[in-house]
Amino acid sequence: MLEADVEVDRREFIVRAAISVAAGERLALFGPSGAGKTTLLEVIAGLVAPRRGRVALGGRVLTSTERPVRAVPPWQRRVGLLRQEPGLFPHLSVRRNLTYAPTAAASGAELAELAQVLGLGSLLSARPARLSGGQAHRVALGRLLLAHCDALLLDEPYAGLDASLRRVLTGLVIRLVTERQIPAVLVAHELADAQAFADRLVIIDRGALLQDGAPDEVVLRPASRRVAELVGYLGFVPVRPPGPGGQAPAGIAGIVAGVHPERVADGAHPDRGIVLTGVVSGGRPAGAAWEADLLIGTAQITIRLADRPAVQDGELVVTALDPPCFGADGLAAPLVDPGPGRAWPVQVSE
Amino acid sequence: MSWAASPPSATGGVRGDDPSGRRPAGRRRPVAGPRGLRSAAGKASLAGAAVIWLALLGPVITLLTHLSWQSIVSSLSAPGAFDPLIVSLEAGGVTLAVLLLLATPLSWKLARGTLPFPRFWEAGVLASLLLPPLVIGLLLVFMVGPFTPIGEAIGHLHLSGTNTFFALVIAEIYESAPYYVLGAQAAFGSVPESLEQQAALLGDRPLRVFRRVTLPLAAPGLAMAAAVAWARAMGAFGAVVIIAYHPFGLPLQIWTSLEETGLASALPFALVLLVVALPLPLAAYIWSARARGRRRG
Numbered sequence: 001m002l003e004a005d006v007e008v009d010r011r012e013f014i015v016r017a018a019i020s021v022a023a024g025e026r027l028a029l030f031g032p033s034g035a036g037k038t039t040l041l042e043v044i045a046g047l048v049a050p051r052r053g054r055v056a057l058g059g060r061v062l063t064s065t066e067r068p069v070r071a072v073p074p075w076q077r078r079v080g081l082l083r084q085e086p087g088l089f090p091h092l093s094v095r096r097n098l099t100y101a102p103t104a105a106a107s108g109a110e111l112a113e114l115a116q117v118l119g120l121g122s123l124l125s126a127r128p129a130r131l132s133g134g135q136a137h138r139v140a141l142g143r144l145l146l147a148h149c150d151a152l153l154l155d156e157p158y159a160g161l162d163a164s165l166r167r168v169l170t171g172l173v174i175r176l177v178t179e180r181q182i183p184a185v186l187v188a189h190e191l192a193d194a195q196a197f198a199d200r201l202v203i204i205d206r207g208a209l210l211q212d213g214a215p216d217e218v219v220l221r222p223a224s225r226r227v228a229e230l231v232g233y234l235g236f237v238p239v240r241p242p243g244p245g246g247q248a249p250a251g252i253a254g255i256v257a258g259v260h261p262e263r264v265a266d267g268a269h270p271d272r273g274i275v276l277t278g279v280v281s282g283g284r285p286a287g288a289a290w291e292a293d294l295l296i297g298t299a300q301i302t303i304r305l306a307d308r309p310a311v312q313d314g315e316l317v318v319t320a321l322d323p324p325c326f327g328a329d330g331l332a333a334p335l336v337d338p339g340p341g342r343a344w345p346v347q348v349s350e
Numbered sequence: 351m352s353w354a355a356s357p358p359s360a361t362g363g364v365r366g367d368d369p370s371g372r373r374p375a376g377r378r379r380p381v382a383g384p385r386g387l388r389s390a391a392g393k394a395s396l397a398g399a400a401v402i403w404l405a406l407l408g409p410v411i412t413l414l415t416h417l418s419w420q421s422i423v424s425s426l427s428a429p430g431a432f433d434p435l436i437v438s439l440e441a442g443g444v445t446l447a448v449l450l451l452l453a454t455p456l457s458w459k460l461a462r463g464t465l466p467f468p469r470f471w472e473a474g475v476l477a478s479l480l481l482p483p484l485v486i487g488l489l490l491v492f493m494v495g496p497f498t499p500i501g502e503a504i505g506h507l508h509l510s511g512t513n514t515f516f517a518l519v520i521a522e523i524y525e526s527a528p529y530y531v532l533g534a535q536a537a538f539g540s541v542p543e544s545l546e547q548q549a550a551l552l553g554d555r556p557l558r559v560f561r562r563v564t565l566p567l568a569a570p571g572l573a574m575a576a577a578v579a580w581a582r583a584m585g586a587f588g589a590v591v592i593i594a595y596h597p598f599g600l601p602l603q604i605w606t607s608l609e610e611t612g613l614a615s616a617l618p619f620a621l622v623l624l625v626v627a628l629p630l631p632l633a634a635y636i637w638s639a640r641a642r643g644r645r646r647g
Contacts, residue, residue: 080552
């Protein structure tokens with residue numbers, strides 16, 4: 001169990017975060033660049049001192065600013081940190097990089113087994129400069145595992161590698177973390193990377209934890225408009241629930257529905273979400289799908305459809321599937337959720 | 351596989367590898383125009399480089415062409431001819447040892463920015479680089495001379511800060527230390543801090559990190575810095591002539607030979623000085639270039 005509840009001073013804001021990760025659990029910290037994600041990892045690793053707070057790992061208090069004050073130095077923490085730069089020692093062979101840690105079992109059996117799992121068997125005597133990016137990352141991972149660290153911190157380790165390699169390496173980390181039953185924290189600014197790795201997703205922005213939940217739940221039910229923006233909602237359409245006689249009840253103005261480009265179906269499906277009719281203002285291929293910009297009233301949304309839609313008179317009818325709604329305060333306003341099988345009793349505001 | 355995350359040092363070459371220096375606007379002109387200009391500029395800069403290189407090497411070439419075997423033999427076979435060489439080697443060795451021991455930690459701290467008021471510390475190092483050696487010598491007399499507090503303190507240890515081997519070492523340290531500190535600072539600065547952090551997280555205490563990561567990675571640069579400092583110490587003259595006229599080192603031997611018997615008899619000692627002072631820097635240069643090449647793969 002890894003627990004951190006800290007406050008760290010940054011130039012523009014204060015990072016205030018409390019996370020706890022169980023043994024064998026994989027937590028992803030997702031947020032924009034400069035949100036304080038790396039700072040949080042560095043506090044856990046002991047590279048940055050928090051202004052206030054406590055870090056504990058498996059019952060050992062690593063940092064505490066309250067009595068008894070503790071600041072265990074990095075070399076006694078047994079916390080592994082993997083960064084985007086693999087950080088291999090260029091003057092040592094792969095074998096000596098792998099067994100660098102004083103705690104690394106020098107026994108040939110474990111090294112040989114790990115080298116085989118990581119696909120490094122034939123590279124043990126090579127110098128890091130000869131390795132490809134993926135190989136270097138595998139050596140860096142193997143080095144942490146041979147060091148038998150009690151927690152694994154991953155700071156966007158695979159940014160810059162191509163997608164298939166990222167998938168392989170992520171799978172490898174998941175497997176090894178599960179086998180060793182150690183807590184793992186991944187920092188990512190790509191949502192897909194975070195989701196591929198984690199069984200729990202935490203959204204962080206400007207030093208504050210905004211939401212903590214299952215990787216799909218956070219995306220489907222963002223707790224606030226800001227979270228929605230961070231996880232990819234590209235448009236917000238003003239809506240109102242129709243009151244008796246089609247009149248909007250007073251006092252619930254300013255509600256918007258978030259439209260995620262990938263949570264949109266072609267055509268009108270009133271039982272599945274909010275039907276939107278908009279003017280197509282632009283379109284482009286997006287991977288294998290088609291992306292279109294839609295102007296609904298004054299709101300601009302972006303949608304992604306499997307097929308390029310047939311647009312008539314410049315208008316397109318689509319359905320935003322089960323969209324999350326937010327009040328004027330930016331917080332989730334679930335009042336328009338109709339429950340399964342029933343039509344959404346909302347209208348798009350003029 | 352080309353997506354390899356290359357070290358910063360390697361990526362520096364990317365721009366240089368790109369042959370398309372041409373701008374779109376340049377395409378309208380005949381291709382030979384800009385290319386011809388470029389090659390003319392290239393030739394001019396090559397010629398300039400050759401001139402300055404030859405000019406810099408000129409004294410060495412001159413030395414070799416003006417020496418005759420006879421003069422070498424007669425100068426070096428005089429009784430006690432090798433004493434200055436031995437004095438210089440001993441003083442240089444002690445100087446280098448002192449620098450390695452005392453100036454290395456300073457360089458490391460300067461490189462890591464862990465000292466309070468770093469500019470202040472750097473200015474102190476630069477002072478002895480910027481002061482003319484002759485002035486340093488003068489000031490040293492007033493600092494460690496026999497009738498000064500420091501001089502008296504040294505006297506209690508039965509040492510003297512003027513005209514002794516000890517004084518020679520002091521003068522050589524002042525003349526060579528800034529070269530070593532600045533070079534070593536650059537060498538330590540080239541070691542990524544992230545590697546030291548990684549070593550610490552893997553369980554190494556700071557001293558072990560220094561021994562296993564920082565020192566090996568900085569070694570080529572440190573060797574260069576030490577070699578330059580050695581050459582400066584061997585050739586130290588300005589400060590030496592004032593506070594350590596005795597015992598004679600090689601530079602003073604050259605100076606007195608010149609004064610007493612003329613140019614011709616000074617030249618063999620100049621050759622000896624070069625032969626002693628240069629091999630270490632050259633060896634360090636070759637070794638560090640090879641070590642860096644190995645790491646870049």
